[in-house]
Amino acid sequence: MSTEPIGVVVIPGAGWRAADVREVARAAEDAGYAAVLSAEVNSDTLTTAQVMGGATSRIRVGTWVADIYLRHSYVLAKGAGLIADDTGGRFVLGLGVSHQPVNTALGIAMGEPGADLLRYTAELRDWFAGKGPVTHLPQQPAPVAVPIHHATLGMRAVERAAEVADGIMPTMWSPERTERSREAIVRGRHRAPQLGPLEVTLGIPTFVGDDLPTLRDLARQNLALYTTFPFFRRMWRSEGYVEETDRMARGEGGAALSDRLLDSFCLLGPVPRCRERLARYREAGVELPILVPPIGPAAALAVLDALVPG
Numbered sequence: 001m002s003t004e005p006i007g008v009v010v011i012p013g014a015g016w017r018a019a020d021v022r023e024v025a026r027a028a029e030d031a032g033y034a035a036v037l038s039a040e041v042n043s044d045t046l047t048t049a050q051v052m053g054g055a056t057s058r059i060r061v062g063t064w065v066a067d068i069y070l071r072h073s074y075v076l077a078k079g080a081g082l083i084a085d086d087t088g089g090r091f092v093l094g095l096g097v098s099h100q101p102v103n104t105a106l107g108i109a110m111g112e113p114g115a116d117l118l119r120y121t122a123e124l125r126d127w128f129a130g131k132g133p134v135t136h137l138p139q140q141p142a143p144v145a146v147p148i149h150h151a152t153l154g155m156r157a158v159e160r161a162a163e164v165a166d167g168i169m170p171t172m173w174s175p176e177r178t179e180r181s182r183e184a185i186v187r188g189r190h191r192a193p194q195l196g197p198l199e200v201t202l203g204i205p206t207f208v209g210d211d212l213p214t215l216r217d218l219a220r221q222n223l224a225l226y227t228t229f230p231f232f233r234r235m236w237r238s239e240g241y242v243e244e245t246d247r248m249a250r251g252e253g254g255a256a257l258s259d260r261l262l263d264s265f266c267l268l269g270p271v272p273r274c275r276e277r278l279a280r281y282r283e284a285g286v287e288l289p290i291l292v293p294p295i296g297p298a299a300a301l302a303v304l305d306a307l308v309p310g
Contacts, residue, residue: 007033007290008033031305036060038064061083095121114156158188165198199288203290216259
């Protein structure tokens with residue numbers, strides 16, 4: 001395994017079949033990647049992680065991330081515990097609240113996302129410890145530890161995660177934003193020293209090739225949806241991209257993603273340029289960069305092949 005681990009995300013809800021999930025997971029393991037995780041986009045991320053775990057023997061598998069509003073904490077705890085057991089402790093449980101437009105489309109009222117995520121995490125810890133009411137039988141502790149990571153964008157979310165979680169799973173951060181998160185991590189972890197070090201991962205949209213204008217156009221096509229999500233617009237506005245977020249609010253979609261904004265949080269360009277950017281992220285404190293390829297199994301395999309850990 002590489003001394004500089006890299007992970008990769010699959011997005012099976014974009015037309016993937018189960019065989020595609022298995023193929024990409026095996027390819028990631030064979031190439032020496034440290035983790036393969038599934039995005040919950042028109043799919044069940046927990047089941048996808050189970051498929052990936054069954055198709056591999058060494059690589060970490062996990063959710064990136066499971067929407068807490070879709071499952072009772074009891075159901076998620078039992079499923080996650082079984083996958084962790086079946087994979088010999090290779091499973092990592094990424095948790096998040098998804099996005100208001102997504103949850104609204106599913107008829108879900110989000111309530112207070114930050115508070116809900118904290119409560120849900122506490123419930124999971126109890127279920128994993130074997131606590132909880134007797135149902136058909138008394139509860140049993142999970143036989144294998146299940147690390148919990150929180151999806152985070154804002155610094156308040158980072159600080160909350162550092163109080164209760166084992167790691168964080170932000171995405172579309174610049175290296176500079178990653179560096180600024182350190183203070184929030186220290187503040188939160190100071191209140192929970194029993195949890196040990198917090199693992200810092202980061203999802204990085206990845207577009208590899210020699211034609212930068214074409215790659216940026218591809219990035220706009222793949223990332224246009226995120227311009228409709230308030231969480232991302234607030235984050236980018238706080239980073240100083242006011243004109244871009246104004247355009248997003250007017251419904252301009254991917255066209256609102258300027259070259260400057262894309263370059264701030266993507267891996268874009270030839271392999272050496274992407275590797276230099278990965279090194280900058282590691283300097284900023286990212287322990288596990290997670291490549292987010294363009295939509296489709298073929299694109300995922302191409303990214304895996306281009307950026308083999310070394």
